[in-house]
Amino acid sequence: MGTAHEAVRGTAGTVRGLALDIGSSRTRVWAPGAGVLADVPSGPVLRGRLTDASPHQRLLRKIADSAFGGAAEDTVVMLCHPVLADPEQREAARRMVAGLGPTRVVSVDSARAAAAYAAPTNGGPLLVVDLGAALTEVTLLVDGLVQDARLAEVGLDDLPERDGGPTAAVVDTATDMVMDLWRRDGTGAVLGALRRGVLITGGGALRMDLTGRLALRLGVRLRLANDPATSTVRGAGLLLSSTLRHPTAPRHRVAY
Numbered sequence: 001m002g003t004a005h006e007a008v009r010g011t012a013g014t015v016r017g018l019a020l021d022i023g024s025s026r027t028r029v030w031a032p033g034a035g036v037l038a039d040v041p042s043g044p045v046l047r048g049r050l051t052d053a054s055p056h057q058r059l060l061r062k063i064a065d066s067a068f069g070g071a072a073e074d075t076v077v078m079l080c081h082p083v084l085a086d087p088e089q090r091e092a093a094r095r096m097v098a099g100l101g102p103t104r105v106v107s108v109d110s111a112r113a114a115a116a117y118a119a120p121t122n123g124g125p126l127l128v129v130d131l132g133a134a135l136t137e138v139t140l141l142v143d144g145l146v147q148d149a150r151l152a153e154v155g156l157d158d159l160p161e162r163d164g165g166p167t168a169a170v171v172d173t174a175t176d177m178v179m180d181l182w183r184r185d186g187t188g189a190v191l192g193a194l195r196r197g198v199l200i201t202g203g204g205a206l207r208m209d210l211t212g213r214l215a216l217r218l219g220v221r222l223r224l225a226n227d228p229a230t231s232t233v234r235g236a237g238l239l240l241s242s243t244l245r246h247p248t249a250p251r252h253r254v255a256y
Contacts, residue, residue: 016075
């Protein structure tokens with residue numbers, strides 16, 4: 001494989017870009033032609049919120065400078081954020097990334113990014129359950145758009161470190177959020193999504209003690225995303241690639 005610069009440079013005249021997922025535990029960067037370019041511990045991030053942008057910006061600047069060859073002009077960054085991140089959180093992350101010098105920063109929520117990577121083939125509503133380090137998110141997507149979502153500040157880092165430790169907090173939280181979406185849904189979309197299988201992403205998808213219990217509690221089939229720990233940034237990378245090919249096309253929908 002070539003250098004990061006070569007990997008994202010592309011052909012003459014094309015726009016270059018990076019996909020970025022800043023998680024509570026890990027920060028991941030994806031580049032066209034290179035895949036996951038960086039997967040490193042996150043800096044000061046508390047339950048999905050940046051508490052100090054400076055360390056992150058220094059880290060990302062090194063990666064971006066290498067990827068863009070020191071010239072960020074005419075580049076795009078696809079930035080992931082939690083589904084229910086408030087405007088202040090999203091703006092803080094956007095300002096930090098904008099400080100790297102890209103021409104454009106495009107935001108996408110983590111559920112739509114994960115769905116883009118999972119690429120279900122039959123259409124219809126989709127439930128995405130993201131079992132992260134510090135957050136658990138449940139999102140209902142309909143026609144590629146967020147129809148409803150729930151977020152709880154509980155995650156893998158809240159579980160005991162010893163193997164076989166209790167997982168009830170995360171399983172109960174995810175189950176309660178799915179059931180709440182179902183109770184409040186008057187369209188039948190949640191039931192349809194449950195019948196087709198729930199997409200599980202995030203690092204918790206690799207924990208069989210979690211997914212096994214969750215499948216039993218929900219009584220449905222779970223679909224584990226390929227490489228679930230990096231599925232969000234990989235999906236954001238696919239959306240980035242589409243943006244680079246068609247820079248004027250609408251970017252608010254995710255086909256699945």
